[in-house]
Amino acid sequence: MLKIENVTTHYGPIRALNDVSMTVAENEIVCLLGGNASGKSTTMKTILGLVKPTSGQVVFLGERIDGLPTHAIVKKGISPVPESRRVFARLTIRENLEMGAFIHRKSPDFHIRDEMAKVFDLFPRLKERVAQDAMTLSGGEQQMLAIGRALMAKPKMIIMDEPSMGLSPKLVGEVFEIIQQVSTMGIPIFVVEQNLRKALSIADRGYILNGGRIVLADTAKNLLENENVIKAYLGE
Amino acid sequence: MNKTRLDDLSGGSQATSGDNFLQQGVMAALAGRLARFSGIGKIALLCVFLMLPLMIQSNYAMRVIIYICLYIVLAMGLNVVMGFTGLLNIGHAAFYATGAYTTAILMKQFGMSFWLTVPAGMTLGVVLGVAIGLPTLRLRDDYLAMVTLGFGQIVYIVANNWMGLTRGPRGIADIPSPFLGWGDWAIPIDSYTAFYYLIFSFVLFTIFACIRVRDSRVGLAWTAIREDEDVAAVMGVNLVLYKTMSFAFSAALGALAGSFFAVFQHFVSPNSFTILESVIIITIPIIGGLGSIPGTIVGAVIMIGLPEIFRAASEYRMVVVGAFMVLMMIFKPEGLFGKKQFQQMYKA
Numbered sequence: 262m263l264k265i266e267n268v269t270t271h272y273g274p275i276r277a278l279n280d281v282s283m284t285v286a287e288n289e290i291v292c293l294l295g296g297n298a299s300g301k302s303t304t305m306k307t308i309l310g311l312v313k314p315t316s317g318q319v320v321f322l323g324e325r326i327d328g329l330p331t332h333a334i335v336k337k338g339i340s341p342v343p344e345s346r347r348v349f350a351r352l353t354i355r356e357n358l359e360m361g362a363f364i365h366r367k368s369p370d371f372h373i374r375d376e377m378a379k380v381f382d383l384f385p386r387l388k389e390r391v392a393q394d395a396m397t398l399s400g401g402e403q404q405m406l407a408i409g410r411a412l413m414a415k416p417k418m419i420i421m422d423e424p425s426m427g428l429s430p431k432l433v434g435e436v437f438e439i440i441q442q443v444s445t446m447g448i449p450i451f452v453v454e455q456n457l458r459k460a461l462s463i464a465d466r467g468y469i470l471n472g473g474r475i476v477l478a479d480t481a482k483n484l485l486e487n488e489n490v491i492k493a494y495l496g497e
Numbered sequence: 498m499n500k501t502r503l504d505d506l507s508g509g510s511q512a513t514s515g516d517n518f519l520q521q522g523v524m525a526a527l528a529g530r531l532a533r534f535s536g537i538g539k540i541a542l543l544c545v546f547l548m549l550p551l552m553i554q555s556n557y558a559m560r561v562i563i564y565i566c567l568y569i570v571l572a573m574g575l576n577v578v579m580g581f582t583g584l585l586n587i588g589h590a591a592f593y594a595t596g597a598y599t600t601a602i603l604m605k606q607f608g609m610s611f612w613l614t615v616p617a618g619m620t621l622g623v624v625l626g627v628a629i630g631l632p633t634l635r636l637r638d639d640y641l642a643m644v645t646l647g648f649g650q651i652v653y654i655v656a657n658n659w660m661g662l663t664r665g666p667r668g669i670a671d672i673p674s675p676f677l678g679w680g681d682w683a684i685p686i687d688s689y690t691a692f693y694y695l696i697f698s699f700v701l702f703t704i705f706a707c708i709r710v711r712d713s714r715v716g717l718a719w720t721a722i723r724e725d726e727d728v729a730a731v732m733g734v735n736l737v738l739y740k741t742m743s744f745a746f747s748a749a750l751g752a753l754a755g756s757f758f759a760v761f762q763h764f765v766s767p768n769s770f771t772i773l774e775s776v777i778i779i780t781i782p783i784i785g786g787l788g789s790i791p792g793t794i795v796g797a798v799i800m801i802g803l804p805e806i807f808r809a810a811s812e813y814r815m816v817v818v819g820a821f822m823v824l825m826m827i828f829k830p831e832g833l834f835g836k837k838q839f840q841q842m843y844k845a
Binding site: 309311330331332335336341343347349350351352356359360361363364366394410414 | 714717718720721723724725727728729730731732733734735736836
């Protein structure tokens with residue numbers, strides 16, 4: 262579904278990604294793991310077109326998307342949940358969700374109320390607070406809103422940047438349960454994470470990134486058993 | 498997995514149903530009440546404003562009120578860019594000048610009707626807004642502010658030096674009054690009362706346009722850009738396009754105010770469009786609360802009306818106004834009707 266082929270990305274003279282290739286197939290949860298400065302966020306940004314790769318290509322549903330502007334890429338059906346949630350603080354929850362459906366603003370067969378009702382089924386808490394500003398929500402609620410906002414776009418795929426960041430261990434567990442639940446709706450999910458064990462416990466496959474290179478790609482089960490690699494690359 | 502479990506996720510914020518007085522401050526809540534004002538209340542308010550010239554005899558007072566209205570139109574235009582979209586524009590007077598000179602030149606040199614010069618000025622404002630916006634709105638924050646500052650200066654310098662078109666510092670004098678109606682039925686707009694009704698209709702148009710655009714998809718995209726432009730982009734907002742639209746909308750309202758200014762003063766010169774003018778316009782939505790429509794109106798009353806009331810204190814009046822602004826920024830940095838910022842909420 263999403264194919265990244267031999268992508269190299271530079272920030273000025275600094276090479277952040279070096280010949281990275283990976284795929285995400287239908288109905289899969291794929292996680293990209295790595296420590297600080299390993300290139301995780303750059304991979305996200307490259308997929309979303311926020312930075313342009315210097316070489317290689319990104320293909321989504323058989324179509325090249327690298328080189329397209331960000332708003333055109335998300336219109337193809339990739340819906341992001343950005344790092345540390347980043348909800349629109351002074352917009353209400355309803356407005357945040359409406360923004361999630363922004364790409365459908367001109368499609369006549371898109372019914373925003375139906376989509377919002379689906380999100381509220383998943384997160385009844387949001388429905389109670391629909392007229393409140395997003396900044397009044399707790400961290401966990403903001404994460405729900407960010408995921409709900411991504412779902413509003415009726416995405417063909419969701420990509421998440423560190424959903425566990427800044428949340429208590431209990432909330433992290435629950436966020437990952439939500440991710441699994443979203444996945445059962447038939448939406449493939451690509452998760453970028455630092456929390457290796459949690460991420461691998463729900464993922465189908467994982468890639469390990471170090472210094473801008475993919476050093477290991479395997480099924481989640483095999484990666485979890487590969488203690489040496491975990492020690493070497495994540496210092497646990 | 499059941500739903501109660503999902504609900505646990507919320508951690509600990511309290512639902513604040515209905516009464517958000519404490520959170521947003523009394524003024525913001527008041528603004529909310531005002532917006533929900535009943536239809537009858539609005540009509541009553543409208544009648545009061547329509548009867549204002551009957552109640553006020555003094556020409557001087559009418560002149561101040563007309564100026565307040567003029568600045569409401571100007572500041573509402575700037576509020577679109579600064580309040581809704583979150584872009585700092587230190588050159589709004591440039592669009593104001595565009596409208597004023599368009600009306601002045603077209604009426605004086607070409608004998609055009611005022612009513613045709615208004616859309617002409619607004620169109621030229623939009624063209625300039627797009628021309629300045631498209632190449633520069635990729636810039637962020639301070640850089641964009643620099644560009645708008647430069648743009649304001651360029652328009653001022655052009656007005657000051659293009660003798661053939663604007664007559665430079667001598668300005669364009671004897672701009673005719675506009676007429677309402679045709680032929681024998683033409684009523685000249687040349688009294689304070691008539692000018693008041695003209696600018697009042699512009700104010701109503703401006704408020705209507707701002708409310709409609711704020712509540713539209715476009716307005717939502719603008720506020721999303723203000724809150725977090727990177728996330729707005731990954732939600733599918735074409736940043737340059739929407740920022741340019743915001744600039745163009747703002748420019749059109751600025752030019753509208755300019756057209757009125759030209760016929761009201763019967764005279765335009767570059768001195769009316771200096772950087773100081775832009776700065777005064779900027780303070781209005783900031784005092785009132787960025788992004789708030791009632792706030793901008795109240796801000797104009799304070800910034801334009803207050804110095805006139807303190808005229809008795811002659812040269813000290815700007816000190817009073819200055820002190821007022823400093824106190825505002827210390828005690829209510831979000832403005833009278835503004836929404837508090839996230840950081841401000843948790844500092845208390």
